[in-house]
Amino acid sequence: MHFAYPHVGEHRRWSRISQGCLNDAGDTFLERTFRQLETFQLVSKVLKILVVHNSLNDGKSMSGVLRHYLLMAKAWIADGHEVDFMVAKAAYPQIQGHLPSVGLVCSDPWFDATGYLEQTWRYLPAYALRTLSAFWISRRKSYDVVYASNLLIFEVFPAWVLSRRFKARWCVKIQHLLHGQNQRVSFFDRLFLISEKWSIWLSCRFAQGTLCLSQSVADQYKRLLVEWRMPSSPTKVIGCGLDLSDFDPARSVEKNYDVVFLGRIHMQKGVFDLVDCWQHVLAKRRNARLLVIGEGPHRKAIMQQVRQRGLADSVTFTGSIPEEQKNQLLKQSRMGMSLSFEEGWGLSVTEMLASGLPVVAYDLPVFRELFSKVIQRVPSRAPLKVAEQILKWMESPQEAFELGRKGASFVRSFDYRTVANHERMFLESMPNLEGLPNEPATFR
Numbered sequence: 001m002h003f004a005y006p007h008v009g010e011h012r013r014w015s016r017i018s019q020g021c022l023n024d025a026g027d028t029f030l031e032r033t034f035r036q037l038e039t040f041q042l043v044s045k046v047l048k049i050l051v052v053h054n055s056l057n058d059g060k061s062m063s064g065v066l067r068h069y070l071l072m073a074k075a076w077i078a079d080g081h082e083v084d085f086m087v088a089k090a091a092y093p094q095i096q097g098h099l100p101s102v103g104l105v106c107s108d109p110w111f112d113a114t115g116y117l118e119q120t121w122r123y124l125p126a127y128a129l130r131t132l133s134a135f136w137i138s139r140r141k142s143y144d145v146v147y148a149s150n151l152l153i154f155e156v157f158p159a160w161v162l163s164r165r166f167k168a169r170w171c172v173k174i175q176h177l178l179h180g181q182n183q184r185v186s187f188f189d190r191l192f193l194i195s196e197k198w199s200i201w202l203s204c205r206f207a208q209g210t211l212c213l214s215q216s217v218a219d220q221y222k223r224l225l226v227e228w229r230m231p232s233s234p235t236k237v238i239g240c241g242l243d244l245s246d247f248d249p250a251r252s253v254e255k256n257y258d259v260v261f262l263g264r265i266h267m268q269k270g271v272f273d274l275v276d277c278w279q280h281v282l283a284k285r286r287n288a289r290l291l292v293i294g295e296g297p298h299r300k301a302i303m304q305q306v307r308q309r310g311l312a313d314s315v316t317f318t319g320s321i322p323e324e325q326k327n328q329l330l331k332q333s334r335m336g337m338s339l340s341f342e343e344g345w346g347l348s349v350t351e352m353l354a355s356g357l358p359v360v361a362y363d364l365p366v367f368r369e370l371f372s373k374v375i376q377r378v379p380s381r382a383p384l385k386v387a388e389q390i391l392k393w394m395e396s397p398q399e400a401f402e403l404g405r406k407g408a409s410f411v412r413s414f415d416y417r418t419v420a421n422h423e424r425m426f427l428e429s430m431p432n433l434e435g436l437p438n439e440p441a442t443f444r
Contacts, residue, residue, distance in 0.1 A: 056091035060320035064347035075420030134158035176344030241416030249356025265296030270339025353407035
C-alpha cells in the first residue's frame with residue numbers, strides 16, 4: 001500500500017477527515033482505516049510544476065506576468081506543492097528575492113540585458129538558445145505539469161519538449177495575442193507573429209490544456225482557430241490576482257504626485273503618448289507632478305523626449321524598484337492612468353485600483369469586460385482626452401475620490417489564492433499524457 005505523509009497545509013483537513021470517518025456508525029475499525037487512507041491520498045497529492053518563463057532578460061524588470069506567476073507559485077507552495085521556474089540565470093536575483101522557496105532551472109547561463117534594455121535585437125540569439133535548451137535540461141527531477149507561461153515560441157516549444165521528456169502534462173497560458181493587435185508592423189513584430197502561429201499550432205496539436213487570461217483573449221483565440229482551421233485543446237478563462245495585504249487604500253498618506261503611470265516602459269504600453277498627454281496637463285496646471293514607475297527598452301527615449309519638451313522638472317522616473325516601494329508610491333499618488341494599446345488583463349490597472357486610485361485608460365476590450373464600472377475609459381490613442389479627464393478630476397477631487405473608493409472595493413475579489421486554486425484545479429483536471437496527440441491540425 002502506498003502511503004504519503006501530510007504535506008504543508010493539509011494537517012487541518014486531515015484532522016477533519018479523521019474525525020468524520022471515526023464518527024461514522026456501523027463501520028469496522030479496518031473499514032474506517034482504509035477509507036481514511038483513501039481519502040487522505042486524494043487530498044495530499046503533491047503536484048510538481050515546472051513554469052517555463054524564458055522571456056525574462058534581466059534582473060530588474062518586473063513584468064505583470066512574472067508578478068502573477070510568483071503569486072501563483074507562492075500559493076501552490078503554501079499548499080504543499082513543488083514549483084520550479086525555468087528561466088535565464090540573469091533573472092535569478094529577482095525571483096529569489098521575491099520567493100526564495102521556488103526552484104530554479106537554468107535555460108540560459110550567459111545573456112543579461114540589464115545594461116542595454118533598449119537594444120532588443122540583442123535578445124534574439126538568447127531566445128534561440130533558450131528555445132533549444134529543453135533538449136539538455138537534466139532529467140534528475142520529474143514533473144507532473146510543464147506550464148508555458150506565455151504563447152511565445154521560446155516558451156511554448158521548450159515546454160512541449162520537456163513535457164515529452166518528463167512524460168508530463170502540458171499547459172499553455174495565453175496572456176494576449178499579437179494577431180489581435182493592429183500596430184504590429186516592424187520586422188521584429190512580423191517575426192513574432194510568425195512564431196506565434198507556430199506556437200498556436202503546437203499547443204493545439206499537443207497541449208493537454210490551454211488557459212486564457214480573459215474572455216477577450218479567449219474570443220480572439222477562438223476566432224483565430226476557426227480562421228486557421230485548428231482544433232483547440234481544453235480551454236478555460238482564469239485571470240490575475242493580487243496579494244491584497246500589500247494594498248491598503250484606507251490608509252491616509254501624504255500625496256506627493258498628482259498622477260502615476262505604472263507599467264513596462266515599452267511603446268505598446270503607450271509611453272510615447274505620455275509626453276503629449278502630460279504637456280497638455282501642464283499647460284493648465286503648472287505645478288502638477290507625474291510619477292512614472294517601471295523599466296523597459298524605451299525608458300531612455302521617453303526621458304529624452306520629456307527633457308526636449310521642457311517637462312523634466314514635473315516628471316519623476318523611478319526605473320525598476322522593489323515591490324514594497326512601488327506600492328508605497330502608488331499610495332502617494334492621487335490618480336492613475338494607463339495608455340496601453342493592448343492588454344490581456346491590465347495588472348497595473350488592477351494595482352492602481354487596489355491602491356484606491358481613480359484610473360483613466362484607453363478603451364480596450366478587456367477593460368470593458370473587467371473594469372467597465374470602475375475606471376474612466378477614453379478613445380484609444382487619444383492622449384489629450386486622457387489629459388482632459390485628469391484635469392477634470394483635479395477640478396473635482398471628490399468625484400475622483402468616489403471612483404477610487406469604488407474601484408478599491410471592486411478588486412477585493414481578485415485574491416491571488418483564489419486564482420491559484422482555480423489554476424491548480426485546472427492543471428489537475430487535464431488528461432494524463434498517454435503518448436497520443438490531439439486530432440491533427442491543418443497548418444496554413
